[in-house]
Amino acid sequence: MAVSPLPGSIEGTLEMLAKADYIGDRSLATVLFLALRMGRPLFLEGEAGVGKTEIAKVLSSALGRRLIRLQCYEGLDVSAAVYEWNYGAQMIAIRMAEATGEGDKARVEHDVFSERFLIKRPLLQALEPDPAGPPVLLIDEIDRTDEAFEAFLLEVLADFQVTIPELGTVKAAQPPIVIVTSNRTREVHDALKRRCLYHWVGYPNAARELEILRAKVPGIPKKLSAQVVAFVQALRKEDLFKSPGVAETLDWAGALTELDVVALDPATVSDTLGALLKYQDDIARLDGTKVKALLDEVKSELRAAE
Amino acid sequence: MPASGERENNGRLAENILYFARALRAAGIPVGPGAVLDALAAVEVARVGSRDDFYWTLHAVFVKRHEHSILFDQAFRIFFRRRGYIDKLIAAMLPDTLPTAPKALEAGAQRIHEALFAGTNKAKEEEQEVEIDARLTVSDREVLNKKDFAQMTTAEIAAAKVAIAKLALPLDEVKTRRMTPSRHGRLIDMRRTLRASMKAGGALIDLKYLGPKVKEPPILALLDISGSMSQYTRLFLHFLHAITDERKRVTTFLFGTRLTNVTRAIRQRDPDEALASCGAHVVDWSGGTRIATSLHDFNKHWARRVLGQGAVVLLITDGLERDADDALSFEMDRLHRSCRRLVWLNPLLRFEGFEARAKGVRTMLPHVDELRPIHNLASMTELVRALSGLPAKGYDPKQMLRHVA
Numbered sequence: 001m002a003v004s005p006l007p008g009s010i011e012g013t014l015e016m017l018a019k020a021d022y023i024g025d026r027s028l029a030t031v032l033f034l035a036l037r038m039g040r041p042l043f044l045e046g047e048a049g050v051g052k053t054e055i056a057k058v059l060s061s062a063l064g065r066r067l068i069r070l071q072c073y074e075g076l077d078v079s080a081a082v083y084e085w086n087y088g089a090q091m092i093a094i095r096m097a098e099a100t101g102e103g104d105k106a107r108v109e110h111d112v113f114s115e116r117f118l119i120k121r122p123l124l125q126a127l128e129p130d131p132a133g134p135p136v137l138l139i140d141e142i143d144r145t146d147e148a149f150e151a152f153l154l155e156v157l158a159d160f161q162v163t164i165p166e167l168g169t170v171k172a173a174q175p176p177i178v179i180v181t182s183n184r185t186r187e188v189h190d191a192l193k194r195r196c197l198y199h200w201v202g203y204p205n206a207a208r209e210l211e212i213l214r215a216k217v218p219g220i221p222k223k224l225s226a227q228v229v230a231f232v233q234a235l236r237k238e239d240l241f242k243s244p245g246v247a248e249t250l251d252w253a254g255a256l257t258e259l260d261v262v263a264l265d266p267a268t269v270s271d272t273l274g275a276l277l278k279y280q281d282d283i284a285r286l287d288g289t290k291v292k293a294l295l296d297e298v299k300s301e302l303r304a305a306e
Numbered sequence: 307m308p309a310s311g312e313r314e315n316n317g318r319l320a321e322n323i324l325y326f327a328r329a330l331r332a333a334g335i336p337v338g339p340g341a342v343l344d345a346l347a348a349v350e351v352a353r354v355g356s357r358d359d360f361y362w363t364l365h366a367v368f369v370k371r372h373e374h375s376i377l378f379d380q381a382f383r384i385f386f387r388r389r390g391y392i393d394k395l396i397a398a399m400l401p402d403t404l405p406t407a408p409k410a411l412e413a414g415a416q417r418i419h420e421a422l423f424a425g426t427n428k429a430k431e432e433e434q435e436v437e438i439d440a441r442l443t444v445s446d447r448e449v450l451n452k453k454d455f456a457q458m459t460t461a462e463i464a465a466a467k468v469a470i471a472k473l474a475l476p477l478d479e480v481k482t483r484r485m486t487p488s489r490h491g492r493l494i495d496m497r498r499t500l501r502a503s504m505k506a507g508g509a510l511i512d513l514k515y516l517g518p519k520v521k522e523p524p525i526l527a528l529l530d531i532s533g534s535m536s537q538y539t540r541l542f543l544h545f546l547h548a549i550t551d552e553r554k555r556v557t558t559f560l561f562g563t564r565l566t567n568v569t570r571a572i573r574q575r576d577p578d579e580a581l582a583s584c585g586a587h588v589v590d591w592s593g594g595t596r597i598a599t600s601l602h603d604f605n606k607h608w609a610r611r612v613l614g615q616g617a618v619v620l621l622i623t624d625g626l627e628r629d630a631d632d633a634l635s636f637e638m639d640r641l642h643r644s645c646r647r648l649v650w651l652n653p654l655l656r657f658e659g660f661e662a663r664a665k666g667v668r669t670m671l672p673h674v675d676e677l678r679p680i681h682n683l684a685s686m687t688e689l690v691r692a693l694s695g696l697p698a699k700g701y702d703p704k705q706m707l708r709h710v711a
Contacts, residue, residue: 010352010359030352030362037351038344045372074615075483079497087496094504109504146484146615147554184372186614190336193370200372241606281640 004063006036022051022058023204023211031199032059041157041178043193046201048183049245055201056138056179065177066135070122072145078152082162084119093117113166123156127172134174142192143182150192157195204246206233212246217253227264228253230298235276238294240285244276251275266292320346326385327368333381335374341367357386462544463577469686470548474694475525475649480616481518488517523616523646524555528604530623531588532562532595538653539591540581542622545689547572547580557612561600562590567608597627597666601637609644616646620693621674624654627666634666638673650674651693671703 007013010026013033017024024032032055035042044052060067070081090112097108120128126137142150156162157178161171180196182188204212210229213220220228228249236243244252252275261268269291277283286294327342345367354360361382369378487495498514506512527546531539550556550572557569571583585591613619619641627634642648650670671677679701680692 026358027362027365030359031366034348034352034363034366038347043370073483075485077484085497085500087500090500105504112500112504143614146482148484184611187611190370194338194340197366198370199366200375239606 006063007033009033016062017058020058020062021215022054023208023215024055025204025208028055028199028201031197035197036177038197039175041180041196043180043182043188043196043198044201045182045184045198047203047243047245049247050201050203051246052181052201053138053140056136056140056181059177059179060136063133063136063177065133066130067138068122068126068135068176069138069140071140072142072149074144074146076145076149080121081149082121082123083164084121085113086117086119090117115167118164118167123162124170126176126178127160127162127170129173134172134176137176137178139178139180141183142180142188143184143186147189150189154192154195157192203236203243206230209233209246209249213249213253216250217257220253220257221262223263224256224261225253226302227298228256230302231264231269231295232276234294234298238286240277240282241279242277242282248276248278264295266295269295319349323349323364326364326381329381329385330368330378333377335368335377335381336370337368466544466548466577466686469690470545470552472694473549473552473690475618478522479520480523480646482521484519485516486519488515491515491517493517522553522555523618524557524612524614525549525553525620526612526617526645527556527558527620527622528601529558529560530562530595530597531560531591533592534595534624534626535622535653536592541686541689543572543581543584544577545686547577548686551575555615555617557617559604559608560584560588561597561604562588562593563596563599564590565600565603565608566590595623595627596629597623597625597670598629598631598634598637601641602633605637605640605644609641613644619645619648620651621648622651622653624652625650625667625670626654626664627669631669634669635673638670642673642675647675648673649676649678649693651678651680653680668707671707674703677701677703677706 004016007016010030010033013029013036014024014026017029017032031042034040044055046052056069057067059065093112094108097111122137126135139153142153157180159171160175161169163169178196203209206229209232210225213225213229217225232244232249232252252272255272255275256264256268259268259272266288270286270288273283273286273291277286323345324342327337327345330337345364348363348367349360352359352363354363364382365375365378369375485491485493485495487498493516495514495516499511502514503511529539529542529546546556546558550558550569557567558572560566560568566588568584568587571587572580574580574583621641652667678692680688
């Protein structure tokens with residue numbers, strides 16, 4: 001992993017993303033560039049499967065930085081996110097002090113709560129200096145945790161520091177690159193968003209989705225890829241409970257290439273619909289005739305475009 | 307380029323951004339002074355060349371919610387085409403340039419009036435009002451109405467506070483995955499144990515325990531504001547304002563023929579302001595009802611955003627839907643399956659021997675966990691009593707359906 005400097009312009013950012021096989025639009029490149037230059041956390045919101053987490057991964061590999069990931073879940077607390085003491089070792093240290101007759105209480109306490117016994121969790125790790133430059137800290141799916149943890153994050157994201165009562169405040173010499181993602185299953189408080197740059201990651205348009213598909217599934221026939229993208233784009237216009245994301249498009253294209261399909265036909269689409277739609281109601285809505293009608297529409301559009 | 311010219315240019319830009327931020331604020335996007343400074347820094351850092359880059363740079367700083375994107379887009383288009391127009395807009399929003407419109411009662415005016423003139427003859431103030439009682443009628447016609455609510459009296463507000471304090475919703479305590487110090491807990495809290503034993507020099511180890519933290523679940527209220535419910539709308543809104551004040555996670559939606567999220571409006575501290583703001587936000591007061599359509603809208607666009615963390619849904623409606631068909635049944639089923647408990651509060655059960663005969667009621671009943679009837683709703687106390695404790699006997703949804711069948 002080679003260490004690369006931060007991009008110097010919006011074009012540079014676009015290039016950097018493209019080199020790492022992430023095809024993003026200019027609005028994303030702009031906000032990413034600003035986040036990098038201004039040292040602000042980037043808050044990415046959007047439907048599931050549009051490539052939010054991927055941005056952090058790409059950033060870490062393109063810049064040659066370490067990726068530190070904090071997956072949020074309900075009940076996430078300080079001991080899992082920031083630090084924990086090594087209690088076993090502490091107990092032994094106390095007993096040792098007793099055995100050797102070191103009776104000074106304050107001294108023992110000071111020794112026991114020192115960095116030697118500290119187990120560092122993701123947030124604390126991200127504040128440490130790294131030879132490759134500040135790491136990329138990915139706080140994934142923040143909407144899954146509760147408000148209490150969100151409030152705790154305010155200190156970390158605003159000043160890049162955490163306070164450990166027994167040790168004092170740990171502050172990052174160089175702030176990490178922070179990416180926060182949310183699926184919007186809950187509204188994240190304004191106070192947290194205010195400290196970040198915000199970007200809504202939407203579904204890509206047809207041209208960009210085609211580029212993504214060809215970059216990520218290299219072996220796919222040209223005709224099939226055009227049909228897959230056109231079909232998925234048409235599907236997103238339908239009244240579905242959950243529209244397919246980019247991840248689903250890639251899954252589906254992968255499945256179709258495995259099945260050696262060269263062009264879409266109604267039977268194949270119906271059989272493989274499970275890769276695209278994940279709700280029974282949505283699948284039931286798209287019965288054989290509906291799939292055929294959509295497919296015909298898509299094919300005639302593609303023919304007209306040629 | 308001479309330095310003075312550059313500074314002047316920057317000054318012009320700063321001024322423009324400042325005005326733009328004010329325009330955004332006027333349009334309803336919360337933009338603080340901090341955001342303006344950020345925007346200036348961002349524009350400088352990005353060394354913006356094209357209009358597009360400028361757009362996205364400002365977007366990154368000013369927009370903090372997806373739904374504000376549209377407002378931002380329109381404001382940007384208008385503002386950077388002709389600035390004069392937006393100046394006029396801003397000027398029009400200032401209070402003293404609007405002398406023509408009759409001044410509405412300011413929030414709290416009723417209470418101030420009361421405080422000053424308590425005890426003077428009341429009879430004169432009572433006005434005869436012609437109101438059409440639309441209870442127990444069904445309509446799906448869309449009638450767009452705005453609504454003004456009578457202001458709260460001090461006694462009403464005090465009574466509401468007392469009543470809400472007594473409120474205990476069904477299943478009102480949920481164990482969370484988070485731990486908290488507890489005497490009777492079952493997990494050892496090593497951190498506190500060690501700290502406590504260090505106080506005694508480490509010779510004694512006094513075990514401390516952790517237990518699961520208990521929390522009130524989020525509440526989601528879906529309130530029917532159609533004509534048949536119009537008598538009670540004010541009481542329910544006041545009730546919802548009071549619980550929003552008391553608890554943290556309450557989300558409120560109103561629906562008649564369309565669905566409106568009024569959580570922000572209702573979160574204002576003052577009940578008068580909150581109700582007035584609701585009145586201004588919603589356009590389908592006292593019109594028809596389209597329960598199925600509204601629920602569909604809710605399920606599709608909001609359910610995944612507000613029903614997390616085991617929310618309890620309070621569905622407040624009379625269930626009088628004209629087109630009670632499969633769509634209603636489908637949407638009720640989906641709503642039921644995406645929340646922890648679905649409580650249906652029906653204020654129009656006037657008779658003791660209520661039977662689930664109306665078609666809408668029969669369609670919705672299989673999908674609710676509880677039916678809470680109110681026979682004669684007159685006050686907040688009654689409302690709270692109806693919602694607290696175990697459901698009244700004889701209103702088990704399953705039994706009622708069996709009885710009808």
